[in-house]
Amino acid sequence: MEEVRSSTAWVSTHSSHVTVDFSGIEKVAETMKNTLPKVEWDFEGIHYFDNGPLTVQYLLVLDTLNFCFWPDEDLSYDHLASGLKATLESDKTAFDADRLQKYTGPQLRKMLNWPRPLPLEDERVRLLHEVGLELERSFGGKASKLVESCDKSAANLVALIASHFPGFRDHTVYKGHQIFLYKRAQIFAADLWGAFKGQGYGDFEDISSITIFADYIVPAVLQQLGVLRYSSSVASIIKKNTEITSGSEEEVELRACSVYAVEQMKELISKKTGKQVLSVELDLWLWAFGIKCPSLQHHRTLSIYY
Numbered sequence: 620m621e622e623v624r625s626s627t628a629w630v631s632t633h634s635s636h637v638t639v640d641f642s643g644i645e646k647v648a649e650t651m652k653n654t655l656p657k658v659e660w661d662f663e664g665i666h667y668f669d670n671g672p673l674t675v676q677y678l679l680v681l682d683t684l685n686f687c688f689w690p691d692e693d694l695s696y697d698h699l700a701s702g703l704k705a706t707l708e709s710d711k712t713a714f715d716a717d718r719l720q721k722y723t724g725p726q727l728r729k730m731l732n733w734p735r736p737l738p739l740e741d742e743r744v745r746l747l748h749e750v751g752l753e754l755e756r757s758f759g760g761k762a763s764k765l766v767e768s769c770d771k772s773a774a775n776l777v778a779l780i781a782s783h784f785p786g787f788r789d790h791t792v793y794k795g796h797q798i799f800l801y802k803r804a805q806i807f808a809a810d811l812w813g814a815f816k817g818q819g820y821g822d823f824e825d826i827s828s829i830t831i832f833a834d835y836i837v838p839a840v841l842q843q844l845g846v847l848r849y850s851s852s853v854a855s856i857i858k859k860n861t862e863i864t865s866g867s868e869e870e871v872e873l874r875a876c877s878v879y880a881v882e883q884m885k886e887l888i889s890k891k892t893g894k895q896v897l898s899v900e901l902d903l904w905l906w907a908f909g910i911k912c913p914s915l916q917h918h919r920t921l922s923i924y925y
C-alpha cells in the first residue's frame with residue numbers, strides 16, 4: 620500500500636485544481652479527538668454473512684461490481700449489496716465460478732431486482748466473467764483460497780488481486796507519474812476485516828496499511844468539512860453535474876488528495892489521542908456521513924474503478 624500512499628502524496632504537492640487544507644484537517648482532528656469515530660461495518664444491515672467461505676465469495680462478487688451507481692439516480696450501493704444477498708440466500712451456488720462466467724446483463728439486473736439496464740452493465744458483466752474465470756483457473760473457483768494464500772496480509776491481498784484480475788487495477792498516469800488508488804481491491808480487504816471482525820478470513824496483521832477508498836462520496840464529504848478546497852472551475856463542474864473524464868487531472872486530484880488528506884488526518888488524530896486510528900475506520904465514518912446527506916454534490920466520472 621506504500622505505492623498508494625506515496626503516489627497520492629505526490630499528486631497533492633503537484634495539484635492544480637484541488638488543495639488539501641491543513642487547517643481543515645486540524646479542525647476535524649480536534650473535534651474527533653474526544654469521540655473517535657466508530658461506525659459498525661454493515662450498519663445498514665444489507666450484506667450477506669454466514670461466517671464462512673461463501674461470505675468471502677459474496678464479498679468478492681460485491682466488490683467486483685462496487686462502482687458507478689450515480690448515472691441511474693435511483694440506484695445505489697444498497698441495491699447491489701442487498702440484491703446479491705437475496706440472490707445467494709435463494710441459491711447458494713449462484714456465485715460459483717462457472718456460473719459467474721455465464722451471467723448476462725438481464726440476469727444481473729434480475730439479481731438486483733432492477734427494472735432497467737444498469738449503468739455500465741456490459742462492463743459489469745465482463746468483470747463478473749473475468750473474476751469467475753480467474754478464480755477457476757488459479758484458486759479452485761474459491762475466493763476463500765485467494766484470501767488464505769495472503770498470509771494474513773491485506774497488502775498481499777491487494778497485490779494478489781491486482782495481479783490476477785485486470786479489472787481491479789485502479790491506477791493511472793498523472794503529470795507523467797503512475798498513481799495508485801486500488802479502491803475496489805482495498806475495499807475488499809476492508810470488507811473482509813469488517814465482516815469477520817478481524818478474525819478468520821478477516822484477520823490481517825497489517826490492516827493499518829490500507830488507505831481510504833477513493834470514490835465519489837468521500838471527496839465530497841472532505842470538501843464539505845473544509846479539508847479539501849476546489850478551484851472555481853472544479854467547483855462549477857461539480858455544481859453543474861458535468862461529467863469529469865476518467866484520468867483527467869481534476870479527477871485524479873479529487874481522488875488522490877482525498878487519500879492523502881485522510882492519511883494526514885489519521886496521523887494527527889493518533890498524535891492527539893495517543894491511540895492508533897485506522898484509515899478504514901475513518902473511511903467508514905466519512906462515507907456513512909456522506910450517504911446520509913442526499914444534498915451532497917459529488918463529481919461524476921464514468922469509471923469501473925469506483
Ligand SMILES: Nc1nc2c(c(CN[C@H]3C=C[C@H](O)[C@@H]3O)cn2[C@@H]2O[C@H](COP(=O)(O)O)[C@@H](O)[C@H]2O)c(=O)[nH]1
Nearest residue numbers: 660661662685686688689695696832834835837906925
Ligand atoms: N469510500 C467508500 N466508498 C464506498 C463504500 C461503500 C460501501 N461499503 C460498505 C462496507 C461496510 C459498510 O457497511 C458499507 O456498506 C460503497 N462505496 C462507494 O460509494 C459510492 C456509492 O454511493 P451511492 O451511489 O450513493 O450508493 C460508490 O462509489 C461505491 O463504490 C465505503 O465503505 N467506503
